[in-house]
Amino acid sequence: QVQLVESGGGLVQAGGSLRISCAATGRTFGSSALAWFRQAPGKERAFVGAIDWSGNVIKIADSVKGRFTISRDNARNTGYLQMNSLKPEDTAVYYCVLPDHYGLTWSAAEVIGSWGQGTQVTVSS
Numbered sequence: 001q002v003q004l005v006e007s008g009g010g011l012v013q014a015g016g017s018l019r020i021s022c023a024a025t026g027r028t029f030g031s032s033a034l035a036w037f038r039q040a041p042g043k044e045r046a047f048v049g050a051i052d053w054s055g056n057v058i059k060i061a062d063s064v065k066g067r068f069t070i071s072r073d074n075a076r077n078t079g080y081l082q083m084n085s086l087k088p089e090d091t092a093v094y095y096c097v098l099p100d101h102y103g104l105t106w107s108a109a110e111v112i113g114s115w116g117q118g119t120q121v122t123v124s125s
Helices: none
Strands: 004-005 010-013 020-024 036-041 045-053 057-060 068-073 078-083 092-099 112-115 117-123
Touching: 004 092, 004 112, 010 020, 020 092, 020 117, 036 068, 036 078, 045 092, 057 068, 068 117, 078 092
Parallel strands: 010 117
Antiparallel strands: 004 020, 020 078, 036 045, 036 092, 045 057, 068 078, 092 112, 092 117
């Protein structure tokens, strides 16, 4: 069983940057895809982006394309979400997941895998 722990969230001003991390233990991190989702208050959990085991981009949400970058360090069993040019609408709890299965639309409901507990990112205007 894999455990994921996100960290690095916090409060940042609009236009600023933040990098959050996802540390994995319990199974071979390096053989799995890595995805990030986010959930704003009162909204459904939304797909942010995903990379494959080697770091190649599988998909990035249009809302963050050009601003957010997903990367990983398989030697450290850690994934990252670098967020630049942050906007107030990026405020959400951010979750990482190692998906064993996912649908073509990357709906959170279709993702089967190990989820972290989330980390709060708040962007002030």
